[in-house]
Each structure stands twice: as C-alpha cells, then as structure tokens.
Amino acid sequence: MNSPKQINYETRPFKFTERKMLLASLQKVCSFYGGDYQYIGLGGIAYTDFKLFHKELHVDNLYSIEGGNIPLERLKFNSPYSFINLLKNKTTIALNDIPLEKKSLLWLDYDGVLDNYMFDDLNIIFRKLPIGSIYIFTCNRELKDEENNEYTTELFKEKFGNLIPFGIENKDFSSQNNYKTIRNMFINHINSILRERNRIEDLNFQFHQLFNILYQENRGARMYTFGGIITDNDLNLSDLDINSFNFINTEENAYRIEIPNLTRKEIDLINSYLYVNEEELVKLNIVTKSEVDKYKETYKYMPHYYDIRL
Amino acid sequence: MGKIIKRMNNIIQGNPTKSFFIAMLTRDISIKDAIIDLLDNSIDGASNIKPNDYSGLNIDITVNKNEFIVKDNCGGFSLETAQKYAFRFGRPDDAPKTNSTVGRFGVGMKRALFKIGQYFEIESKSVNDHFQVVVDVENWKNKSKIIEENGQKISIDDWNFNFEHITPDTSNLEENGTYISVKNLYPDVSSIFEDDSFLNDLAEDIEKLLNFSLEKGITITLNGKQLQRKGIVLFNEQSSPYFFEETYGDVKIRVVAGLSYVGEPETSGWYIYCNDRLVLEADKSELTGWDKPKWHIDFVMFKGIVFFDSLDTIKLPLTTTKKGIDATSDIYKKALFFMKEAMTSIISFLRDVTKIDSNPNDYRKLLGEQESKISVVELKATDIIVSRKFKIPEINIEVISVKNDLVRIAFDAKKNKVISAKKHSKTRSYKELGEYVFDYYLKMEELENE
Numbered sequence: 001m002n003s004p005k006q007i008n009y010e011t012r013p014f015k016f017t018e019r020k021m022l023l024a025s026l027q028k029v030c031s032f033y034g035g036d037y038q039y040i041g042l043g044g045i046a047y048t049d050f051k052l053f054h055k056e057l058h059v060d061n062l063y064s065i066e067g068g069n070i071p072l073e074r075l076k077f078n079s080p081y082s083f084i085n086l087l088k089n090k091t092t093i094a095l096n097d098i099p100l101e102k103k104s105l106l107w108l109d110y111d112g113v114l115d116n117y118m119f120d121d122l123n124i125i126f127r128k129l130p131i132g133s134i135y136i137f138t139c140n141r142e143l144k145d146e147e148n149n150e151y152t153t154e155l156f157k158e159k160f161g162n163l164i165p166f167g168i169e170n171k172d173f174s175s176q177n178n179y180k181t182i183r184n185m186f187i188n189h190i191n192s193i194l195r196e197r198n199r200i201e202d203l204n205f206q207f208h209q210l211f212n213i214l215y216q217e218n219r220g221a222r223m224y225t226f227g228g229i230i231t232d233n234d235l236n237l238s239d240l241d242i243n244s245f246n247f248i249n250t251e252e253n254a255y256r257i258e259i260p261n262l263t264r265k266e267i268d269l270i271n272s273y274l275y276v277n278e279e280e281l282v283k284l285n286i287v288t289k290s291e292v293d294k295y296k297e298t299y300k301y302m303p304h305y306y307d308i309r310l
Numbered sequence: 311m312g313k314i315i316k317r318m319n320n321i322i323q324g325n326p327t328k329s330f331f332i333a334m335l336t337r338d339i340s341i342k343d344a345i346i347d348l349l350d351n352s353i354d355g356a357s358n359i360k361p362n363d364y365s366g367l368n369i370d371i372t373v374n375k376n377e378f379i380v381k382d383n384c385g386g387f388s389l390e391t392a393q394k395y396a397f398r399f400g401r402p403d404d405a406p407k408t409n410s411t412v413g414r415f416g417v418g419m420k421r422a423l424f425k426i427g428q429y430f431e432i433e434s435k436s437v438n439d440h441f442q443v444v445v446d447v448e449n450w451k452n453k454s455k456i457i458e459e460n461g462q463k464i465s466i467d468d469w470n471f472n473f474e475h476i477t478p479d480t481s482n483l484e485e486n487g488t489y490i491s492v493k494n495l496y497p498d499v500s501s502i503f504e505d506d507s508f509l510n511d512l513a514e515d516i517e518k519l520l521n522f523s524l525e526k527g528i529t530i531t532l533n534g535k536q537l538q539r540k541g542i543v544l545f546n547e548q549s550s551p552y553f554f555e556e557t558y559g560d561v562k563i564r565v566v567a568g569l570s571y572v573g574e575p576e577t578s579g580w581y582i583y584c585n586d587r588l589v590l591e592a593d594k595s596e597l598t599g600w601d602k603p604k605w606h607i608d609f610v611m612f613k614g615i616v617f618f619d620s621l622d623t624i625k626l627p628l629t630t631t632k633k634g635i636d637a638t639s640d641i642y643k644k645a646l647f648f649m650k651e652a653m654t655s656i657i658s659f660l661r662d663v664t665k666i667d668s669n670p671n672d673y674r675k676l677l678g679e680q681e682s683k684i685s686v687v688e689l690k691a692t693d694i695i696v697s698r699k700f701k702i703p704e705i706n707i708e709v710i711s712v713k714n715d716l717v718r719i720a721f722d723a724k725k726n727k728v729i730s731a732k733k734h735s736k737t738r739s740y741k742e743l744g745e746y747v748f749d750y751y752l753k754m755e756e757l758e759n760e
Contacts (some may be wrong), residue, residue: 089702092658096699116603117661123654127647128698161603166710199640 013303014215015210017257018225019049021303023056024107024137025210025242029229030057032240033103033132038063040098040106042091045070045078049107052079059105063087065094073202092120100128107136107227113144114182119163119189126193126207129230135190136211136227141182143173170281179214179254186226194230208235210242215257224254246297259298260291270295328451328467336425341499342512343633344422345371346519348380349530350587351419352488353523355384356584359486362691365527373509373533375500376493378426386436389473397443397471416745419490426499427492433476435483441473513537522586525687542581544568544689545614545681548703552652553694556644560622563645566689567614568700569653569660569681572674575607580614580649581686582635584626590635597637599650603657608664611674612656616645617690648698655700677703719748 017078030037039053053059061085066075066092069079075086087094098104106125110118118137125135143151145159151173157164165172167186172181187209194205211227229235237243237250249255262270266287273281274296282289339347352369360367372379387396396419424447433442455468482489495503500511502508513532517524517540524530524539531537544551544566551568570577580598582590590598594605598614618626618641627635627642635642663670681703684692728740735750737743752758 090658090662093702094657096655096701117658119602120654120658123650127651162601196643196650200644200647 003143012217012220013305014217014223014257017259017298017301018213018215019052021213021245021247021257022107022211022225023052024301025056026053026134026249028241029210030105033229037061037105037134038099038102040065040095040104040108042066042107042109043075043079043086045074047078047080047084049109050084051080053105057105061102063098065089065091067091069093090117092117092124095121095124100125101130102208103130103253105134105136107138109114109138111140111221113140113142114185116163117177119160119185119290122129122186122189123193126190126230127197131205131230131232133230134210134227135207135230137186138223139182140221140262141179141214141224142175142222143178143181159188160185179212179226179251181254182224183209183212183226190201191270204232206231206233206235210248211248211278212251212254213247213257214254251263257298258294259302260287262287262291262295267295267299271299320729328469332447332451333425335421339421339425340624341425342508342515343757344425345378345380345512346515348422348490349516349520352380352382352384353520355382355488356384356523356528359385364523367527368529368531371530373503373512375504376495378492378495378499378503380490381482381487383483385487385675386434386439386483386486386488388434388436389439389441392434392441392443392473399675413703414740423490423492427495429494430490430492433482433489435476435481435486435488437486437581440476440481440483442472442476443473444470469514484679509533518591518744521588522686522690526586542570542577542686543613543683544570544615545677545703546684547682548677548680550696550699550701551684551689552655552700553696554648554652554698555694558641558644560624561618561620561625561641563641563648564617564619564646564690565614565652566616567612567649567656569611569656569677569703570613570676571710572611572671575610578610578612579605582616582618583686583690584618584628585620585623586617589628589633597635599646599653602650609657609660611660611663611677612653614649614652614656614687615689616649618645629655651698652700655702659700719744723757 006022029252034179035058037057037059038061039050039057039059041049041053042049043064047064050062050064054062060083062081063085064075064079067088068120072086072088075088079086089097091110106129108118109123118139122134129135143156145155151159153168153170156168156173157239163185165181165188168181171177187207190207194207196303197203198205207228209226209228209229211225212223213225215225216222237248242248247257269284270281270287270292278292281287281292287295336344340342349369349371356364356367367384369380369382369384372381419432423432423445428447429445430447431442431444434440450471453468453470454465455470456463456465458464482491509532513535516530516532517537520528520530521540521542524537525541529536545568549569551566553564553566555562555564557563565579577592579592579594580590581588581592582598594600620626625641627637627639627645629636637643637646663673666673695745728743731747732740732743735743735746737746
C-alpha cells in the first residue's frame, strides 16, 4: 500500500465524499447495534478515517494496519492519537493480532486491484466477527493482472481458482461489469464461510450488503467499495433508519458518486434556489440540470477546499 | 443318550456357516492391515496402563514362513474381557465405552488371526488372570453342540472358544501382556511373509500409522529390528503454530498447524489422528481443504495435525475400515472450519516467502536451522495459550517485503556500444552501468518521485 506516499488522502474529493457518506449511514447502523465498536482500517500516514470515526462515531478502540514499506517510525509519527494500535504487517497476517470476536467496523481500503489476499482476509474476518459487525472494502476495480493486462477467463481462473463466478465470460472483466464480478466473488466467499460457521455454532449468520459504490478521482484509478453488515436475521433497512440515503445499495448495480465541477459562486447560487425554484435556476444558463442533480446527491458530503496560510 | 434329530422341526436355520463367516470377515482386509489391527490391541493396553508415557513397553513382532508372533508387555486383558468382548464377533450393544481406542468393532483380533493362519494361540497375563485360548480353525469350524428345543435334542454349530488357565512353566510371558502366535499359515500368507518387500512395507506402515505411539515411547520390533519413530514436528519459537481445541458432544477436536522442514514435499499436508491412530497422512487433497488454494510446492513447509479423541469411538469420523476419514460427518466438518482458518494465515506467509528475491529456499532452510521443534505428542499435550492464531516467524519479514519491491532487469546490447557508454558514464561495471542508465532515464523523464 504505497498510495499514501503519492497523494494526500485528505484532498481527494471523491474519496472524501465517500467517507462522509459512509459516516452518515454508519452513525445510524452503529447506534442501532448498540455502539461500542472497534475500528480496523488501513490508516496509512493520513489516518483520515481514524480521525473521523473516532470523533464522529466515538470509536475509541482503533487498529491501523500498514503493510507497505513505510517505516514504523513514520507511521507512529503521523498517528494522530497514541492510542491507535499500529500493526505493521500485511493484512492477512495482521488481522490475526486483532480480537475479531469483538464487534467491529472494518474498512479495508486496499489500493490495489483484486487479489487473492483479499479473500484470505475474508477467510480470517468472517470466521470470527460477531453480529452487528460491519465489513467494508475498497479496491481498484480494474480486473487486470500484475502486468496491467485485462484478464482472460483462463488467466482469471488460473489466478483465482474456484473463487471465480460460475460461467464467467470475457465481458465480465469490462468496465461495465468488472465490479459486479468482484461483488459476486466476495458475496459468494462470504456466504460460503458463514454457511460453514453456522453449522459449527448452530447460528444463522447472514451478510447483508449495504454499500456498492463506484467512484473515480479526476483521471485517477477507478475504485469500488463494497460492504455490509452481519446479522442473524433478515435485515429491514427502515429499522436501521438508513433507507433515506440514496447511496445505500442492496442491488447488483452500483451507486456512482458523481461530483459536479462548480465554482464557489455557482455553489452559492444553487444553494439559493435549491428545492424551491430549480427550474428557474437552470433557465439562468449558468449550471445545467445534470449538475444540479449531481450536486443534490453529494452536497452534504462534499469537501470544500480553501487555500489558507499556516 | 437320547437320539439326535437333525432338521426334523419347523426351524430353517439362518445362522451363517462358520466357513462363510470367516470368508466374509477376512475378505476385505489386507494382511498388513490385519497385523496393524492386532497392534492396536497392544496399544490400547499400553494406554490403559501408562496413558501418558509408553517408555518401557514393547511390542515384538516375528514374521516368517512358518509362524507369526506378536508379544507385548502392555498389560494383557482380563478373562472377563476375553469372555465378554475379545472373543465375541462384534461388540455387544451393552459393552462399555471403549477407553479411547480404535478397536471399536470388536472384530479386529479375530479377523486378523483368521486371515493369517489355521492355528492360533492367544495368551494373556493381566493383574488377575493368566490364561490362554488355543484355536485349531478346522476343528472349530466343525465343532457343534447339542441343545434341546421343543423337547428335542438338536445339533447346532458351536461358535464358542475355550480357554485354559496357565502355569508359569508353560507361559510365554514374563510380564503382564499378550502373546499371540499363529501357525499353519495359509500358503499365500506364508509366501508373502518370506518376501522382503512385504517386510519393508509393513515396517513403514507401522512406523507411519503408529507413529504417535512410537513418539510416546513404545518400542516396536519387527523380526528383531527396532522400528523408528517417523516424527512429525512443527517449528515453535520464531513462529508459533495455530492451535484450536473444542469439545463437541463426546468428541474433542484439536487442530494444530504451522511450519516444518523444507525438502520433504511428501510429508507436507494434513495429518489426522483418531484416538492417536494416524488415519490420514500428509493429505493435500480437497478432503482437508486444499481446494482454495490447491497444494503447491511453495507450501511445502505447511504441516497440520488434527486430533479427534473420544471415549465413544463410534463418534470418531472414521470409515469402517479405520483407514480413512469420513468427510461427510458433522464432527469432521467442524474441524475443517478451523483447518481452513489455520491454512489461510500460514499459506499467506508461505506465499510471501516465495517473493524473496534471492533464493527463497535459503530462507526456508535458515528457518529450519534456527527454529526449535515441537513433536506431535507435545503438540497434543501442550496447553494452548493463544487460540486460533498463527504467529509468523520474526526473522526478517521486513527483508522479505523490501526485497519484494525489487525486480531484475536484464538485456543484451552490442559490446562496443556498451563499452563506450561505460567509459562515458564513468561506471566501473556492466551492472553499475545498467543502474546508471535506469536512474538516468528516471531523472530525464521526471519519474524519480512517482
């Protein structure tokens, strides 16, 4: 995980928006399940999600895993709180050091493309997590091999063995479908582990998808976020009070984060017409209807950047 | 003496003939397995008298074209056991739960003896009894007895065996134990007993299947040659094995897995013990979870052991031949859940080892030299301090991940051009020139900080 070296996470508007969306819904979900979560994430050197979830979700038990070659000294130096547990190892190994039998919120924000270790991680996580735990992962959704070539079904099978969806075709690696393939593989693997586990513990653990999100930073990597919650019964979204969020998604087709490119003055303009007189607004020929619609989807979560003197 | 009437009543006999019974009983077992079944009885004895340590206990096997002998000092069995169980075919329903044995079908000893020859002696000396049973199979087959039914005397097959008490002068046993001898061997058995390759196979099977008992200190000899323990060990210092233990119903499961020596691919995989008898060895098949991923030579250091223990042996996930695992049983599926968990972390580590840029085998060997080892007996007995966690070796995982970042570039170029480029760049070797050229490209294209 070397991307923290290349760009400051805190200034990525799409990532920022996604993070705020997750937060908004997690506040509801965590509270429904009685709070008292531990957070497990890949903090890098920015720890943005750690700061946010600590302050907004009141999660005090935090574990940051970093498997790249950033020195431990640098990771420690940048840690915003001394009580964040730092695990310098790759995730599959580090997850063993975390008491996963405690109710957890995990966001494994991998920056790479789909790889076997992500399924290894599922293998560890879903054998232990209790009810109410939330699992989210993000990865680059391009289905390409290490040399950046799009997979063929043969190569994909060679790499992922029997994890691959039955009857997979080359078109399942295309931009339109790649995330569906990834989602399929994750759901299958999670369900297969939970089935085995239910047999052991005589339980009825189920995984319910809540997040299925696509975004792309300007000219950057195409990312995919998938996640959900472990329960022991059918899930009713209205119980969790999250059905009003458009980005909550239990379907196969993903929710796309789209942020309109607007100036400060344009934003002020839209705000003054919002929900009241939008038709008039579009007639002014300053912003398009599409921009207004995108704005409405995201304005509660979008960041605002200003240049300030420190 | 009254007149004996045969088949003059309305009974149609449903009893099997003894010949048929012997044929059926011995049909599906190999001679090797029959012998190992007999040894199981000795080991059951050992575990009764010295459950934790078998040192000082011996089993001596003699095999030649005339005779087969097994002699042990493992405590023998009582006359009551002989009368109620050991010489009956099949275990009665009211038999007490066997004390962690694998001899659960109550046919093992008879089956083995009938398989080998036509005359056998079994002598047992235990704390209270000293007796022997001598069976001449031909005589026994023809033996009948008279019973009275509906006022009529009829002759039926007599299935009983007779025992006799023994005095010290006729005894083959100095200590408490069992002495079994079979003579008048079947011709095919007799010829196989002369065959060295059979003896080698038998020795190997015993070393393998009874390795747990050998590790616990029992001495087994075959024609005077002492058999070796073929110990499975796991590394236990730099790394710590994965441990899990739980009791489900009457069966205790312990799953242990970790790293072991490189260089013996045939010993990598899962080992499964049921009441200390090895029933699956070095398995690398789907049966033990090797489907995601499949076993690969990169995983050669992986070894895992599952111990199933139960007083009620029928609950163990064994097939009826005791030679395999019943993978459909619920208890086995429970174990498999944790086996898969153990494999995930260990395999993940082993995958990293393959990425070491220099020779991964050097690292694997280094680990083997530096690690302390823990034997299969200790793995079973040791207290579990950390459950469900494999600790990776501490040596130089950092080195692995740094080296993991490096790739090697190689290409050919015209010699005279290379020499002039080397001169021009003031580098001293082709290697240095190559590095210089690559750095130069990164600098010129402003890629240094990407």
